[in-house]
Amino acid sequence: MAVQAQEGLAPAKPVFWNDPRFRALIYQVLVLGGVIAFGAYLVNNTIANMEARGISSGFGFLTKTAGFDIGQTLIEYNAESPYWRAMVVSIINTLMVSAFGILLATVLGFLLGVARLSHNWLISRLAAVYIEVVRNLPLLLQIFFWYFAVLRSVPGPRQSLNAWDAFFLNNRGLYMPRPLFESGFSLVVIGFLVAIVGSFVLARWAKKRQMTTGEQFPVFKATLGLVFGLPLLAFLVTGLPLSWEYAELKGFNFAGGMRIQPEFVAMLIALSMYTAAFIGEIVRAGILAVSHGQTEASYALGLRPGLTLRLVVIPQALRVIVPPLTSQYLNLTKNSSLGAAIAYPEIVLVFAGTVLMQTGQAVEIIGLTMAFYLTVSLLISLFMNWYNKKIALVER
Amino acid sequence: MADTTQDYTPGSHPDLPPPSSEVGVIGWLRHNLFATPLDWALTILAVYLIYVLVVPALDWMLFSADWAGETRDDCSREGACWVFARVWSKVFIYGRYPVEELWRVNLTFIIQFVGLAALMIPGVPYKKWTGIFLLIPYPIIAFFLLYGGAFGLEPVETSLWGGLMVTLVIAEVGIVASLPIGIVLALGRRSKMPIIRAICVAFIELWRGVPLITVLFMASVMFPLFMPEGVNFDKLLRALIGVAMFSAAYMAEVVRGGLQAIPKGQYEAAQALGLSYPKVMTFIVLPQALKLVIPGIVNTFIGLFKDTTLVLIIGLFDLLGVVQLAATNPDWLGFAVEGYVVAAVGFWIFCFAMSRYSMYMERKLETGHKR
Numbered sequence: 049m050a051v052q053a054q055e056g057l058a059p060a061k062p063v064f065w066n067d068p069r070f071r072a073l074i075y076q077v078l079v080l081g082g083v084i085a086f087g088a089y090l091v092n093n094t095i096a097n098m099e100a101r102g103i104s105s106g107f108g109f110l111t112k113t114a115g116f117d118i119g120q121t122l123i124e125y126n127a128e129s130p131y132w133r134a135m136v137v138s139i140i141n142t143l144m145v146s147a148f149g150i151l152l153a154t155v156l157g158f159l160l161g162v163a164r165l166s167h168n169w170l171i172s173r174l175a176a177v178y179i180e181v182v183r184n185l186p187l188l189l190q191i192f193f194w195y196f197a198v199l200r201s202v203p204g205p206r207q208s209l210n211a212w213d214a215f216f217l218n219n220r221g222l223y224m225p226r227p228l229f230e231s232g233f234s235l236v237v238i239g240f241l242v243a244i245v246g247s248f249v250l251a252r253w254a255k256k257r258q259m260t261t262g263e264q265f266p267v268f269k270a271t272l273g274l275v276f277g278l279p280l281l282a283f284l285v286t287g288l289p290l291s292w293e294y295a296e297l298k299g300f301n302f303a304g305g306m307r308i309q310p311e312f313v314a315m316l317i318a319l320s321m322y323t324a325a326f327i328g329e330i331v332r333a334g335i336l337a338v339s340h341g342q343t344e345a346s347y348a349l350g351l352r353p354g355l356t357l358r359l360v361v362i363p364q365a366l367r368v369i370v371p372p373l374t375s376q377y378l379n380l381t382k383n384s385s386l387g388a389a390i391a392y393p394e395i396v397l398v399f400a401g402t403v404l405m406q407t408g409q410a411v412e413i414i415g416l417t418m419a420f421y422l423t424v425s426l427l428i429s430l431f432m433n434w435y436n437k438k439i440a441l442v443e444r
Numbered sequence: 445m446a447d448t449t450q451d452y453t454p455g456s457h458p459d460l461p462p463p464s465s466e467v468g469v470i471g472w473l474r475h476n477l478f479a480t481p482l483d484w485a486l487t488i489l490a491v492y493l494i495y496v497l498v499v500p501a502l503d504w505m506l507f508s509a510d511w512a513g514e515t516r517d518d519c520s521r522e523g524a525c526w527v528f529a530r531v532w533s534k535v536f537i538y539g540r541y542p543v544e545e546l547w548r549v550n551l552t553f554i555i556q557f558v559g560l561a562a563l564m565i566p567g568v569p570y571k572k573w574t575g576i577f578l579l580i581p582y583p584i585i586a587f588f589l590l591y592g593g594a595f596g597l598e599p600v601e602t603s604l605w606g607g608l609m610v611t612l613v614i615a616e617v618g619i620v621a622s623l624p625i626g627i628v629l630a631l632g633r634r635s636k637m638p639i640i641r642a643i644c645v646a647f648i649e650l651w652r653g654v655p656l657i658t659v660l661f662m663a664s665v666m667f668p669l670f671m672p673e674g675v676n677f678d679k680l681l682r683a684l685i686g687v688a689m690f691s692a693a694y695m696a697e698v699v700r701g702g703l704q705a706i707p708k709g710q711y712e713a714a715q716a717l718g719l720s721y722p723k724v725m726t727f728i729v730l731p732q733a734l735k736l737v738i739p740g741i742v743n744t745f746i747g748l749f750k751d752t753t754l755v756l757i758i759g760l761f762d763l764l765g766v767v768q769l770a771a772t773n774p775d776w777l778g779f780a781v782e783g784y785v786v787a788a789v790g791f792w793i794f795c796f797a798m799s800r801y802s803m804y805m806e807r808k809l810e811t812g813h814k815r
Contacts, residue, residue, distance in 0.1 A: 076639040169476035170490040184795035186750040382655035425653040
């Protein structure tokens with residue numbers, strides 16, 4: 049039976065409950081209603097519970113005196129400081145271990161990635177074993193290992209491990225010489241900043257000149273010279289305005305110098321070794337993703353292997369490497385919260401732990417802690433998106 | 445020597461064997477270890493590293509270790525003391541679970557391992573029914589076996605649970621719960637309905653933006669506030685909910701990657717055939733999408749398995765938690781490293797097995813569509 053087109057009839061209008069738009073609307077109203085109702089239920093319960101326990105809500109507690117000490121403070125802090133200051137101190141500690149961790153993990157990770165692709169059988173096997181072992185062990189286990197089994201079991205202050213009479217490692221931490229800046233050192237810092245700005249300007253100028261005239265300028269060497277040379281010059285001109293205060297054994301403990309807590313060292317080692325294993329795999333995948341034809345083509349154009357790597361392979365590999373690298377940096381920052389397990393004074397331990405126990409303001413404190421991490425995640429991903437856009441493939 | 449020169453017409457000379465420096469062991473060494481001066485240096489560095497790190501570790505772990513004995517005095521302390529691991533092995537596996545009830549834990553895990561083996565080994569029949577059994581009746585059976593309180597089984601409070609058993613329970617509940625929730629969230633995020641999409645995006649990004657510890661803290665200090673007066677959640681259950689939500693958000697992003705990789709033509713062809721949205725998803729899109737992201741899914745599982753250790757921070761005793769407990773026991777001080785090695789071997793076996801199985805599955809499901 050053939051279906052005949054019947055002219056003059058409007059297309060059949062579905063009954064309204066069969067209309068996809070109507071259905072979509074209904075679904076959304078139902079889901080939204082459900083979410084709102086659930087949220088209201090939770091809020092309602094929370095308010096009732098807090099009243100029953102006599103907890104007043106609000107952020108007023110932040111200005112009250114904290115009354116506890118923190119082991120590692122980069123800004124001024126003591127037991128009389130208010131809670132918000134304890135929060136700032138712990139945030140700085142979190143950011144510090146994350147920043148150093150990211151730096152170390154990147155260096156170690158790139159080394160591992162390259163080693164994994166090495167033609168040397170032994171080196172590539174070693175890198176593979178390292179990656180497979182470290183990647184498949186819980187980070188917390190590694191932190192415990194470095195902290196309890198290694199750093200806490202080194203000898204006491206009197207039998208410190210000693211390197212050049214300047215670095216001492218014992219169960220109280222790692223002691224290093226403290227730099228003492230004398231007047232005139234600011235000139236060195238200014239020189240350094242000028243050198244950095246100068247190299248940016250230089251790089252732009254060199255690129256512009258190459259684009260218009262085709263002439264090249266040794267930007268890398270010039271930048272290196274500038275960044276190291278200018279501060280060094282300022283340092284010599286101002287008459288070496290820097291001396292070191294060494295740590296010394298006085299009685300049962302060391303005095304002077306700079307002490308790095310064992311918690312910090314353990315966190316740094318564990319975080320960077322763990323993340324480096326993941327970065328190593330990312331780097332390997334990125335380099336392998338650049339097809340061999342690219343290398344061959346650039347050899348055919350007469351580029352030397354070093355230039356091929358720098359101008360052809362690495363820029364293309366970076367495009368593959370950067371997005372997963374971002375999420376590893378993010379993971380490292382979030383994983384720094386595991387410091388709470390070995391009493392590294394970071395935000396979860398100090399704020400969501402001690403402050404929460406003292407004040408009982410669970411909702412506000414957990415909310416602030418989560419807000420901090422969400423902000424950091426957002427900032428890192430914004431930066432990386434910007435960077436990613438900058439190096440992304442420009443298709444013509 | 446007799447005159448061995450012989451004239452060959454061009455092209456008729458028989459092939460000579462390659463020089464001995466290019467084949468065999470020597471050739472392999474030359475090509476793989478000593479090709480360039482840099483290779484020489486690297487090889488020497490690697491051998492030195494092995495000598496400094498691996499040799500003493502092996503000696504400590506195997507050759508100078510003490511295996512026999514019952515107390516810490518049986519250990520010479522020249523190498524590892526595996527007596528420690530043996531004495532504590534029951535605690536490492538079951539925590540403080542009552543000894544006369546241990547058969548229940550064993551039975552639970554035996555059923556599970558048999559079921560999983562039947563699912564994973566190709567060629568075993570009734571895979572569909574095994575899967576359904578493991579997903580629906582088995583969790584109920586496992587709950588009653590482990591927790592008890594019915595069918596004449598003594599109730600065992602979760603505060604007595606510990607060790608490997610808790611690690612497995614948390615990881616498995618997380619895995620089983622996170623996959624379906626993650627799929628729903630991923631579909632919601634890809635939906636054309638703005639409100640549903642917004643809710644899913646907010647949910648996923650909120651969980652993914654914070655570390656698991658804060659989620660567990662929230663689960664342990666804020667859940668009691670969320671619940672109506674008098675309702676008291678078990679601590680383990682609260683951790684389970686936190687872990688499941690957290691890994692569901694990660695799973696959602698993995699599944700979304702797979703959904704995005706499916707060409708639009710697949711959706712359109714399925715719709716042209718007159719399939720409804722649920723049918724398009726269950727029969728056409730999801731099977732392809734999930735197959736694409738098997739490595740990502742397994743990576744999430746592995747991450748979840750490793751992250752179960754964090755529950756020790758809120759006072760639950762998983763494998764690492766009981767190891768830490770044993771290592772700080774006054775009678776057994778000084779055996780932390782042995783404990784960590786035991787925990788490391790336990791975690792490593794599970795994680796490595798999972799990653800290898802995922803590689804195998806990837807190869808098996810490969811249908812030649814990869815370009």
